[in-house]
Amino acid sequence: MTATTHLKSLQALEMAIREGTLKAAAGRLGITPAAVGQRIRALEDYLGTDLLLRGRSGLQPTAELEHALADLQAGFTALERVTETLDFQRVSEIHIVAEPDWAELWLTPRLQAFREAHPNILFCINGSGDVPLRLGEPDLRITYGEGPGEPLFRDCYLPVTGPDNLRRIADWDPVLQMEGLPLLHLKSQRGQEDYPGWVQWFDKFGHRQEGPDRGVHYKNARIALEAVRQDVGFLLCGLSLVLNDLETGAIVHPYPASWHIVAPSPYMMQIHNKSGVRPQIQKFIAWLRDMASDTKRQIESMTAPDTPG
Amino acid sequence: MTATTHLKSLQALEMAIREGTLKAAAGRLGITPAAVGQRIRALEDYLGTDLLLRGRSGLQPTAELEHALADLQAGFTALERVTETLDFQRVSEIHIVAEPDWAELWLTPRLQAFREAHPNILFCINGSGDVPLRLGEPDLRITYGEGPGEPLFRDCYLPVTGPDNLRRIADWDPVLQMEGLPLLHLKSQRGQEDYPGWVQWFDKFGHRQEGPDRGVHYKNARIALEAVRQDVGFLLCGLSLVLNDLETGAIVHPYPASWHIVAPSPYMMQIHNKSGVRPQIQKFIAWLRDMASDTKRQIESMTAPDTPG
């Protein structure tokens, strides 16, 4: 008895039957439909017999394959259990370096759910977390601005303030609403093109005659938002960072959401050592993409021209 | 649930555990031990954990792997059943073109056993057999003489005659034994360098003064051997073609077997479309190599200098 050859062909075949179309199988296998067809064809050529009847509506194993089908499916089911077992056992560390504000206000709150689902994955974000920093490149790097990587989502800047402030200015003349109230700034907004600040906002929407660059400066967004919640003033903040605060009403945006500035750059994700990413990291990346596209949808729906406010 | 990756690594791992050494696993997989090590290492790197403890005397799965081992073995056992089923079901035709004499007197008698073991494999040898000739190159081509391919065995020419003839000349002077008795020739021996004939034999061993090129000429060896059995005369014949006749005593070789001429060329096997040979053809080739090396051994033992006759 000689060892099994054409493992990938058998896998493609099994997946095609399981999924019903080559296209779906391709999706599961992470390759193109053409490749799935090629894999199966290769095995058919090798054996000199057809194995799969390709119909437009569904696939069907030929009589040849029928007799082997049970073993085929049993085999790959067992192997999938193997991978699951091996992955599950593995305690994995994921090291991330990211924009501090984004990490603190977007990533960390969402991460809780992932960590509960994967208790065997430990994190180190910007040098702290479950495990200490190790030497070398981080597994993941999230940056804002021009640079390499894959875009996650594009943020949207708009003014936010505390709920009391909103009530206080509710009956003021819109043109004057913000006059006299303190503007809060982030350090990152100081003279950096990529981070829209009050200067850009007033340029675009008017509403304040002077001093858009004056006010209180905060080192990071968490502190600034703390101040906002206590009605210290107005902050021009990336929407993604305050989605939850807006939801709970801890802070509010006093103007229509259409009065916003789209971030000139998206958040970018760089994956270190792109080929050969460990399965746990793959899981995390997949989750991150999901979360990012959720956020993207939320931002888009909130700032869509036809649904202001 | 994402599809299983590193199939080949898992296969190597399973085989290594099954066989006990990387070397043995490599043999089963048809690759080098280094490759097996690499496959397993690749998976270990991917998972970030060791899977196999390599010891000088035997391999051992690590604790990580222990839990997945049952599924791993079950998986590949099932897949091996798949290949067996698929191969078995397949009715395959093997088309062979070969030296006519060799095909008729060496291959065909031996083929019977193979055909019984593999009733689903049909043959077409030199245009006739179970199935009619098809267009295109034959799967296998057996040639004699210089040419491409893989050597099967090198034949050995020596005189044969019928048992009665042997008795008749037994008490003659060896130098004169063959004088006056007819020499039988094959058409292929006529002026072809590659096929040693009586001329070459007498050049080398004397024993006849004149006319080594005279006698009866036969179109093919089967007819000539028929005549030999009926004591018509002496034939200089490839040993491989008459091994069975010598065994049964239907024909004999009147001189010590050391009085032979080694064929200047071996029989050569060319495999068409070398990569992508169908499994049935692989089985047949493996069998053919076995048979050929059997024959080689028989020829060598019969013609060895220390065991003449």
Added chain:
DNA sequence: TTGCGCGCTAAAGGTAACCTTTACCAAATG
């Protein structure tokens, strides 16, 4: 101890398997 054999490993390099891309076709669907 030294020398040797055996099995695993490391590094380098070549090749073929594999995948993607692009374009096309045929059936199903509106």
Added chain:
DNA sequence: CATTTGGTAAAGGTTACCTTTAGCGCGCAA
């Protein structure tokens, strides 16, 4: 009839894989 959906064909690039070669460490015998 136009469009969409799913499969196929051909071409081309790259990467995974394998072989080769050399080396290491251990066990065993002299």
